[in-house]
Every structure is written in structure tokens, then in C-alpha cells.
Amino acid sequence: MTRTRSSVVGVVGSLLALLLVTTGCSALDGLTGSDDPSSTPTTTPSASETPYDSQFTRDGTFQSHIDVDGMDFVYTLYPTKSTPRTNEWYPKGNKYFSFTFQAYDLDRRLRDKFATKRKVYLDHITVTSETKTTDGGRVQHPYRLDAVAKNITFDPEPVTTRYGMIITSPKGAFELRNQRIKPTSPDTRGIDLLFTATVWIQDSAGSTRFTKKVIRQKVPIAIFQSDKPTQAQSIPVDAN
Numbered sequence: 001m002t003r004t005r006s007s008v009v010g011v012v013g014s015l016l017a018l019l020l021v022t023t024g025c026s027a028l029d030g031l032t033g034s035d036d037p038s039s040t041p042t043t044t045p046s047a048s049e050t051p052y053d054s055q056f057t058r059d060g061t062f063q064s065h066i067d068v069d070g071m072d073f074v075y076t077l078y079p080t081k082s083t084p085r086t087n088e089w090y091p092k093g094n095k096y097f098s099f100t101f102q103a104y105d106l107d108r109r110l111r112d113k114f115a116t117k118r119k120v121y122l123d124h125i126t127v128t129s130e131t132k133t134t135d136g137g138r139v140q141h142p143y144r145l146d147a148v149a150k151n152i153t154f155d156p157e158p159v160t161t162r163y164g165m166i167i168t169s170p171k172g173a174f175e176l177r178n179q180r181i182k183p184t185s186p187d188t189r190g191i192d193l194l195f196t197a198t199v200w201i202q203d204s205a206g207s208t209r210f211t212k213k214v215i216r217q218k219v220p221i222a223i224f225q226s227d228k229p230t231q232a233q234s235i236p237v238d239a240n
Helices: 002-023 025-032 055-059
Strands: 062-068 071-079 095-105 120-133 145-148 164-166 174-181 188-202 210-222
Touching (some): 055 062, 062 210, 095 120, 120 174
Antiparallel strands (some): 062 071, 095 174, 120 188, 188 210
């Protein structure tokens, strides 16, 4: 029995030696499991350098919080499914985004009864735009909005008073979907959207007194250099 076991060991040793001579060290690595795949160099495509500093482009969304008299006014913007890749927004072609505008009473907790929160009504919403170009070319205005909020919001039946439509969370919010930014000149590297909302803030919960305020916000958007247009997909009119 001992003699047989020794013979087997000798045969295996001879085969291993022959394998090393004919194939080199890689065969031993394969047998011992020491081949490290991480040692194989890999390459990943680097993202294009952002031509204009933009949270919207970098994060795929934008949200701001503006504190006015203890009310938190929140603008939120995001690209729609029509043109979802913000790093593929080029000068040519239409680009689409949606946005909301809402107010939170910071003097109350989120779960407090709605009757204990100050009401905010949105009267008028205006959005202008201006381009940023590489050679200081003429400024273009690829997007513009100027409207009474209650007439254009996504909700067909918003709660309204003579001050406008309610936007106090969680009962109200202004929303617009699939807003089109028109094509611009080839040297465009950025677009600023300038939001202006005229609101009425209740002085205290249950009060009949309201104070008028104007809430402004600038949203930078990067536009990448390319000879091809931004590719827009057809989506339902009510889609985000």
C-alpha cells in the first residue's frame, strides 16, 4: 500500500514539472488560484468636462430652499424622460424639463394639522432665460414663461382664493411638466433660468391678513459642445 501511494506522488510530481517547463509560470498560477484579475489594466471613459457649473447638470436635478419669514420656499427642477441625460444637452435640438414650487411652514412640524399652518398662495409665475457663450456672442432667450399660476398648473382644479392658488405643503403645489428649451447658437455653453414667483403669505394661521412677497431663484444649466442635436424622445403629454 505504501509503495503504491509513493508511486502516485512521483507520477503527479513528474507531470507538474513537465507542465511548468512547457507552459511557464501562468500554469502554476492557474492551479494555485493566485492569478489576480485586478492586475489586468482596465479603462473607463471619463465624463466630459462640464462647460458651465450647474447642480442641475451634475446631479440630474435642482432643488433650492429659500427662507422668507419662516416659510421655506422650494423650487425643484428635473429633466423629463424626453431628454433625461443632462450630459447630452447640446445647443441644437429641444431640451425638456419639469418643475415644482411649494412652501413649508417652518414654525410647524410636518405632521401638524394643516389648519395650524400658515397658508401661502401663488399669484403669478415668471421665468426668463439667457445664454452663456464662449465668444461673448449675442444673448439668446430659449425659454420664457409669464402667466397666472392657477391657469397653467398641472392640477386642473387647484384650491384658489383672490390671492392665487395654494402652495402650502402638503395640500398644494405648483407644477409644470415638459417645458421646452429651444435650440441656441453652437457656441452656447450654459443657460440661466431665472424664476420669479409672486406669493401672498398668511401673517398667522387663521389670519385674514396676507403679506405680498417675491421669491426669486437662478438655475444654471450646462450645455455641451456638439455638432449633433439633443435627442428628444416622444413621451405622453402627462409624463414627467
